[in-house]
Amino acid sequence: QGKLYLVPTPIGNLEDITIRAKNILSQADYIAAEDTRTSGILLEKLGIHNQMISFHKYNSKQRAPELIELMQKGATIAEISDAGMPVISDPGFVLVQECIKNDIPVVPLPGPSAFATALIASGFDAQPFTYYGFIPRKNSEQKEFLQEIKLSHATSIFYEAPHRLVKTLKVMQECLGGNRQIVAARELTKIHEEFVRGSVDELVDHFTQTAPRGEFVILVSPNEDEPEQLSWEELVKLVDQEVVRG
Ligand code: SAM
Numbered sequence: 001q002g003k004l005y006l007v008p009t010p011i012g013n014l015e016d017i018t019i020r021a022k023n024i025l026s027q028a029d030y031i032a033a034e035d036t037r038t039s040g041i042l043l044e045k046l047g048i049h050n051q052m053i054s055f056h057k058y059n060s061k062q063r064a065p066e067l068i069e070l071m072q073k074g075a076t077i078a079e080i081s082d083a084g085m086p087v088i089s090d091p092g093f094v095l096v097q098e099c100i101k102n103d104i105p106v107v108p109l110p111g112p113s114a115f116a117t118a119l120i121a122s123g124f125d126a127q128p129f130t131y132y133g134f135i136p137r138k139n140s141e142q143k144e145f146l147q148e149i150k151l152s153h154a155t156s157i158f159y160e161a162p163h164r165l166v167k168t169l170k171v172m173q174e175c176l177g178g179n180r181q182i183v184a185a186r187e188l189t190k191i192h193e194e195f196v197r198g199s200v201d202e203l204v205d206h207f208t209q210t211a212p213r214g215e216f217v218i219l220v221s222p223n224e225d226e227p228e229q230l231s232w233e234e235l236v237k238l239v240d241q242e243v244v245r246g
Contacts, residue, residue, distance in 0.1 A: 002071030008111025012190035028078035085113040118185035118217035128154040146175035162212040181221040187214040
């Protein structure tokens with residue numbers, strides 16, 4: 001019977017590919033890749049020349065049944081994204097669901113992911129944490145999202161693009177206040193890896209003076225305030241949410 005392997009790839013440093021990942025990629029009948037050009041470069045460096053099939057968020061619904069059919073006929077497929085873990089803010093979810101529905105084994109390989117790499121060096125408690133993926137782009141949705149983070153007693157983690165970072169930090173200033181501690185983890189595992197730690201106010205100043213470049217993970221410290229210190233409006237909102245959830 002065929003199988004689906006979920007194979008993480010480096011988020012910057014090529015040496016972070018695991019021996020097992022390399023073996024699975026070189027043994028798979030097909031490599032389903034988010035971007036065959038980007039992955040082609042990685043596979044070339046690893047000396048792997050197996051057949052690639054394009055599999056990204058715009059074709060995943062249509063392509064998934066085709067891949068399922070191949071696996072039902074006995075093929076092994078290794079799914080990779082451009083960088084890091086498939087499924088984590090990347091394609092793969094639909095295929096995993098379809099495999100489960102069709103009793104096809106799904107074998108996940110451990111490996112690099114930007115959010116976990118950032119979390120362990122952030123200095124914030126890793127238990128509990130919440131990973132949100134990309135922060136919403138729309139201002140109104142961003143504010144609602146930050147309202148949840150404001151109250152959260154977990155370390156909150158999200159991704160943001162460099163060209164939107166200063167604007168987002170300013171919305172954070174408005175919603176979280178200037179004193180909340182945050183970390184911007186930049187270019188992880190790469191030459192310019194950097195952790196910018198400080199209050200929201202300090203990071204706004206920093207990135208206003210030094211334009212953000214490269215890839216970023218943003219982490220927000222847990223809300224250390226006691227629940228009774230919440231404002232009246234926040235309490236009403238919480239009660240409303242509970243009533244709505246039932
Ligand atoms: N699947 C990936 C993972 O496991 O982390 C995430 C893919 S998502 C499309 C890409 C985003 O992840 C980037 O925009 C950035 O926010 C974050 N990211 C990826 N690599 C990174 C790195 N080396 N340093 C910091 N952030 C990174």
